[in-house]
Amino acid sequence: MSSFDTLRLDGVTRRFGGKDALSGLSLEIHKGEFIALLGPSGCGKSTALNCLAGLLPLSAGSIWQDDRRLDTLPPERRGFGMVFQSYALFPHLSVRKNIAFGLQMRHLPRAEVRRRTDEAIRLVRLDEHATKLPGQLSGGQQQRVAIARAVVLEPSLVLMDEPLSNLDAKLRLEMRTEIRRLHQSLGLTTVYVTHDQEEALSMADRLVVLRDGRVQQVGTPEELHTRPANRHVADFMGYRNLLPMRVTSVTREHVGVEGPGMTLTGTGVGDLFPGDEVVAAIRPEDLVVGEGGVPVTVEVVEYQGRELAVEARTDQGIMLHLRAAERPAPGDKVSVVADPARVLVFPGEPS
């Protein structure tokens, strides 16, 4: 049961009352891979994990572990571990017993259960709280119990559904490192759901971006970050400025686009022809104050740690998000420019 080479999802679909929560997810996961599922809230990430775990029956499609069909097996016989988005801790068991539960189910010797449980408790920094019941823990503490409970089993496949969402930045970084470390040292395969692209980018070998239950793009973090397949992925990957424009010129390298009160040069994604309605996508950090660009008026300046997040509006009333190192004052008029390589131009779909 425990080990496998590939796990193949074939058109995995799950419907809720006539609506597809997940439709036709096909994916091959290799042993040792770290896959992140990414996508907006409600896009079907948890549904995908639940299907993989066997907690939701599929409406269509199949799941194969090497050559064994998996989707007809009950969850407890798949040998996967899972961190639930809602934690789903056993309310009547102490932290320690929650974590030890899975080990006890495998009838490991008492001493080993103890050792591994202690280790897991330490891993998630809950030594002081080991005897509390879940109802007596803070939200983040509960989440950490959920993580410990899943990883202590060292399962062949770990499914994690937003495992760090309730942790503070520092702990989150530590946990990330621990999870990666475990993943690598134990040779686990991990499928990781997160709403945090930074987390996904920094942890995963491959990312799967979902939207409305459909796969938008599968690729390495760099691929997704620099070459999002469509405007939705771009939108999701932090291209906050999505400007509806029209193509004016197409060269081999660049595409000239024009919108209300501004012209830009960018890189086309897909076949584009002059006159096409398109969307130009630019990250805030790629829009910088510079000479000869689009003239804008600063509206909101937000302090964000080191940098300042600025919202500015063009004379035509289009809102742009940018970053600035120095603090401009609201009302200042500046001009912003962007590197054509960092301006992505997508065909405009009727959205």
Added chain:
Amino acid sequence: MSSFDTLRLDGVTRRFGGKDALSGLSLEIHKGEFIALLGPSGCGKSTALNCLAGLLPLSAGSIWQDDRRLDTLPPERRGFGMVFQSYALFPHLSVRKNIAFGLQMRHLPRAEVRRRTDEAIRLVRLDEHATKLPGQLSGGQQQRVAIARAVVLEPSLVLMDEPLSNLDAKLRLEMRTEIRRLHQSLGLTTVYVTHDQEEALSMADRLVVLRDGRVQQVGTPEELHTRPANRHVADFMGYRNLLPMRVTSVTREHVGVEGPGMTLTGTGVGDLFPGDEVVAAIRPEDLVVGEGGVPVTVEVVEYQGRELAVEARTDQGIMLHLRAAERPAPGDKVSVVADPARVLVFPGEPS
């Protein structure tokens, strides 16, 4: 009930089985302020909110609204709104009814209930899901219902406990903006718990940093970010490099410190004298590759969106976190430097 000028917490303490979850929290909140409670997991943030809302009786201390003592009032008579960390949605009511509940409690006219509920549903982007039960929603959707349910009441004080933890980056930004907008346009007072310092920094007027139930620092985002009061706050505010060192020299502006295999110049926080054991705190983004600095060997390079997060080790084996614009390879030897103004030197406590 509804409006007030100041809300004063006076030594608010809450004990659980002999352990202080929150101890001696004193704070004055002014009408219209946006306060963020920040701190590591388990530090007492939710406890503080629960005490304020009247859901947990205080073990000591008192809460005053202007000149009225508040802590003896039951929650329903305080007129505050709250987003629970665990959502606490009514499982038997549809999204719409969950959100309308509070309005109905105020016996508003039916049409107004409808209008305001619709507006709140739209605000949290749940138009499509308005008739579903909470059990049929994704985690993030549930969280948004919780937000809408609290803000639709436009209460004089809104308490939000990690309201955005399960939302994707894009939605989180949108929601942040909406929350700020509501806060400003309705003149609400908001106490906001988050584990995300970026969120806290960008949204709040003032931050309260807690640790182990005790207040560490209260201040504006900038104060906290640039002048953390102690190494714990620094640690929490993203000063990932905390290096135990010893003071070698003290000038009016700078402090010279020395540690195993490295010397640095920094800015002292508090009184320091040569020979003192101290901790030098530096953010990863302030440690840059440059001439004549500390020689290190690159160990791990992580792709993080635009930048690269690098872990490197000094010859003496101390791990440093830094950022790099270009991709160094693991094993590369580089030298790193830091601006003395950005190196904070704290008295070393026995931790």
Added chain:
Amino acid sequence: APEKPKSTTDGPVPDKPGKAVTLNILDVAGDLQLTQGMIDEFVGKNKDQIEKVTYSKATAPELVGKVKAQQNAGRVDIDLVLTGVDGLAAGIDQGLWVPLLPTYANRVPGMSDYLPGAASMQKLAGDFGVTVTYYPSGPLIEYLPAKVPTPPKTAEELLAYAKANPGAVQYARPSNSGPGRTFLMGLPYLLKDSDPKDPMNGWSKTWSYLAELNKYVTLYPSTTSETMKNLANGSAKIIASTTGWDINPRVLGTVPKEAAVGTLAGFHWVTDAHYAVIPKGVGVDKQAAILNLLKDMLTPAQQAKAYDKGYFYPGPALKDVPLSMAPPESQQALGEYGRPEYEQLIASNPLEVPLDAKSLVAAFDKWDREIGGAKVKK
């Protein structure tokens, strides 16, 4: 473990069981109070026939169901049933009992020495049961002389008394109570109804009397004990009673010792008896043992035990069993609480057998509908 039927259930009954048997005796009439001593004595002396007896007690109505269930399944584990008229009749009607008579009548010679009343009662048992105890029962009225200085002497006076003292006259719902039903069955004789044995067509005076009386009766308790209690605590002044219910409760202390009984002029005793019956399906060995047991029980020495403490006064079914033969406790109790006048009353009033089961049920039903239930209707 379930006991397999060891011996055959039909065929001739031997004189003695081949091997000592175990008997399960079920009492649905409260008869063991009178006869357990007899049985124990016999068993003590005849270990070679009866190894052990177990007693269980139940109420008559449920008996039939249980025996039926066992017989349908072909495993009967109740060997001897001690029952009153109701259970006896129900069993006869449902064909539950072994027809012991007249085949084996000669094995129980005591049956020829029955008192006249007992002999009439034995006729009701047809071929199936053997009368083991007997008493003339009632109807009597019972009262506290302190509260009722001049008790009614006739049925009409009783009615008049009730009219004058609403709520003071009480009898329990006949289907739940011996004295209640004795009163019911005794009325036709008192009122000289056309056919005292036909409640549907021959009781017109009785029914109109009861209906009239009903106007002044506030309560029909569901058990005789309750009427006794009400008599004792004063909430009832005159209640229906029988010889046994007169003596025994005073011995037990539920009714004050000074309570007195009266009779209504021209009454007939409506007698009562207990029977021993054997369910079909009981092995012949056991039948043999039972016959021997019954033979022993129907001897004067044993019958004298039936005096008890007036529970079924007098109790013995046989002639010539004077109180002086009874155990000393009986003699003492009856000496203190007994009523010498009973002998005279028994001797001088006619004895009648009770209604047969069908008519009795019909009478109960009619009483329930027209008397007990009259208050809710209209």
Added chain:
Amino acid sequence: MTALRHRLAERGIDRQLLLLVPALLCVLILFIYPFAYGLGLSFQPSQGGVFGAYREFFADAYQRDTIWTTLKLSLPAAFLNVAASVPIAYRMRGRFRGKRLLTVLLVVPITLGTVLTAEGLLNFLGPTGWLNRTLMSAGVIDEPVRLTNNYWGVFFSLVITGFPFAFLLILSYLSGIDPTLERAAATLGAGWWPRFHRITLPLLAPGLATTFCLTFVLAFSVFPSAVLVGDPAGTTRVISIAAYHAAYEAYDYPLASAIAVVMGVVELAVVAAVLGMRSLFYTGSTGGKG
């Protein structure tokens, strides 16, 4: 093979359903055959054709009215038991001193059994019982009030035996509801009443329905107390008395079975109505995140 299993699983049939088997076997073996026999019996009366027994029952107002008599007793009793249990159980949430003792005391009457209840009611509420004595010596009344051997006696006995039953169930159901939900409602400005009837009550509804059904069924089949403390020929001639009469006095088993079947059908009608209403309410997890 797997395909078949897959298809069945889609319709909700899988090995988990095997958990039903022991219970199902018990009911099938121990109940269905005997019940079918009894049911069959009800259609084989000694006279009057297949439905003779039923006709006999329904044609006779005295018999037919027992249905109404029984409903008049059991519905109010069940309703009172449930309605009284809810506020008491609701008040008993949370911790306070002596809670356990109070729980035990409230549940104690369940141990009384019909006989003690009946005896106690007769003794205590009877014409010379302590209650009447007290009231009379206090001068509140001149004549003893009749509280036994009538409708009220039976009603009290149904309350004494039914209330703890309902209370125990409701207390347990109530404690399965996450208290956070009520707190959430409180922060939304709901006082105790809206909290109770908008949040707790709907979540409790399935439990209430079940409790009501069970107390009703118990009350509907009331027998010993209807005889002992009631007026079994009159106001409390409940349907089980009619059945008992047929079975054990008249030995008319077909009629008895028919009456019992009528009893079952009436109960079923009430239970179905209640459970039908229950399905209008939310059923499902009553707490926890997600």
Added chain:
Amino acid sequence: MTAVAVPAQEEKTRRARIVASPGAWLVWGSVTFFFVMLAGVIGSVVVSSFGRRWFDTWLPESWTTQWYGQAWHEFTLLDVLIVTIEVSLLVVGISVLVGVPASYVLARRSFPGRRVLYLLFLLPILMPPITYGIPLATVLYKYGLAGHMTGVVLANLVPSIPFVILTMTPFIEQVDPAIERAARMCGARTWQVFLRILAPLLVPGILAASILVLVRTVGMFELTFLTAGPDSQTLVVALYYTMSAAGIRAQQSVDAMAVIYTSMMLVLLVIALRFVNPTQLVARVKEDPS
């Protein structure tokens, strides 16, 4: 845990709330009234059972324990008590073991025929034993199962299993299914999920159902009588006999039997409640953490 002193102020607010609410007065008032009535009912029986003679007075003339001695001997009560306890514990144990898994499936799963099954499980509760008691006893006798304890236990299972199923269904619905899923993800097989996760969470429900089944079993006269042999009579058969059999019996001895019956049940109940709390653990943790 409990030794932590509650701050005075917290105490005050609580008291203030109790004083403030008229609802609370009403509830506690009716509870008190109920207790007074109950004390009267139980007290009068207990007093009577120790009284030698009790006529028209507040208390009996003199006291005695003879009624207990008599009852004890007449029915060899020790044996009967032992049998009663054995039978009822067996019935409770088996019906919980069989009933809870079945109610789990009915609560959690939807599959074709679910409603029919539900109805099937309802029937034994609704149908009075008159319909099926005798044929059931026949079947049991036929296979040699009746006439001793097996039969009594089996017959009592007929209404008990469905009873457990019915009461447990809402309890199971209250448990968040995600918790079970989590257990499965930890590799727990179905029976382990039951034993380790569901059972502890359902303890209050199981307790309530067990107590109710116990009460019903101990009080189930008809089925017990029909299937009992001479040495497997339970207390209720003896009690029922004293109560309604022909013959003369002192009121006090009935009262004594009833008191014995109640005492036995009370002991069982108190033991059960001593070790198990009818409040769900989840609620207990969240309720009032102090």
